[in-house]
Amino acid sequence: MSIIALDMAKAHLRVTWGSEDQLIELYLLAAEGTAADFLNRQVFATQQEMADAVEEETAGEDPIVANMQIQAGMLLILGNIYSNRDTSAEIPPGARDLLWPHRVGLGV
Structure with a gap:
């Protein structure tokens, strides 16, 4: 199930x-x-979906509900994929900026 509605x-x-x-x-x-x-984490559309996944032990470590910044980042990535169908699908800088504060497990 998609986090962002088709419309x-x-x-x-x-x-x-x-x-x-x-x-x-x-x-x-x-x-x-x-x-x-x-x-580096599973993202859910609603708190209830996340709670259900946690209860079923399918949520992974440190799950998150998609807030407005995450949703906006997803839309920017979508726009990049849609507009650049024949090139590599790099994460646009604006999306990276929106998603970065919610990233976990950055590593070295």
Whole structure:
């Protein structure tokens, strides 16, 4: 299940037609996964989803509910993937800046 609703993703991309919905959903899941990988933690849409995962012991270490900064970072990553389909999918600097304060396990 996606953290960000399709209609919000389409609004961010300024897409008003429905013919690319499946593609946008794929890119949205990829953007959310990229953000979670960068954060080194599992990200949940709601507190209840996180609580359920913790109870089922599937939440991993240090899970987090996607706050506005994380959601905005995910949208920036989505925009980058959507706009640059044929190039590498680096995390845009703005997304990195939004996600960085919530990152764990930075290592050396």
